[in-house]
Amino acid sequence: MHFFHKFHRDMLRLFLLVAIAGCQSQTKQAVYTVGSYNPEAEPTVDLAATVKQAQADHKRIILQVGGEWCQFCHRLDAFIRETPSVAAGLHDGFLVMKVSFTQGENENEEFLGQYPDVAGYPHWYVLESDGTLLHSQDTSKIQKGNNYSEDKLLAFIDKWKP
Template sequence: MKFLIAGLLSILLLLSQQANSATSTSIDKLPLADLPEYSKVYDDTRDPFQDARDALALAQQTNRQVLIEIGGNWCTWCHKVDNFLANNPDIYQTLHENYVLLKVNVSDSNENEAFMSGLPPVLGYPHMYISTAQGKMLLSKDTAELLSGDNYSRSNWLAFLDKWSLKQQNTSKQLSNNTQQSTEE
């Protein structure tokens, strides 16, 4: 299964690199109101493979990670996430400044089985994955961990978004490299 996931992500990366010959752009040049359609809604008619290629390309251009959100319009908790983000503009802003959001529909009308077979198992809906812009899967996340009681928690969301942001990953990598260099000396 790990080889299937690695192969799928490698193919997506290769395709996204071929499709992305444009120069790098800054997130400041992407107004949040102009999010791609795949970041706004669950749509059972969309091709998740094409959306993933587009999301990876955008993440590379804007130096962000990809947050894949699995769910559907039928999902009560998916609507609660959307409402939570709409009611917390600072968290919404942090999400879109650090991640390209890719919503993938899973429903009775389209289970997107081929796409889903390349991902770790979903524990409930919505379910989130974090990927690098190069397609390396970093995290599979049950969104119940973002709750405090029956509501989504501001502090849990902010900690989650910060922990897996590219900035934090680079800081952690730098600290690890510094520790390794000091133990070698």
């Protein structure tokens, strides 16, 4: 009898670990409509698809401008991934679309030229579900030291969620 009890307990633990891991990867997948800074991407095409999805899901859009070269872009991605409250807040109210800015390679001038100037990277533009600009956010304002602030990010999410 002891063997079956231990077996069931171990199977339950395994099931819970798999379920938790699955939820975490689904959250990451669901937040980003474009999850990489691809200098060859067409942000106009990507935005059209993101707008369509945002309208269907009743969410707002965050354009996250940066590049693979950007240390703070990677820190922000890691912070979102490792902070469940921030990941959940973004998932519930937003679709995040990365837009590449790669100096000397592809600065996406035509696409980014329709938005206010960027002070630093990463930079967020909050758009209504129809693509209308609502806010331009210098992400250094949501940092704490050399990383990001959970409280500041949650306040930002709360202020701009639909």
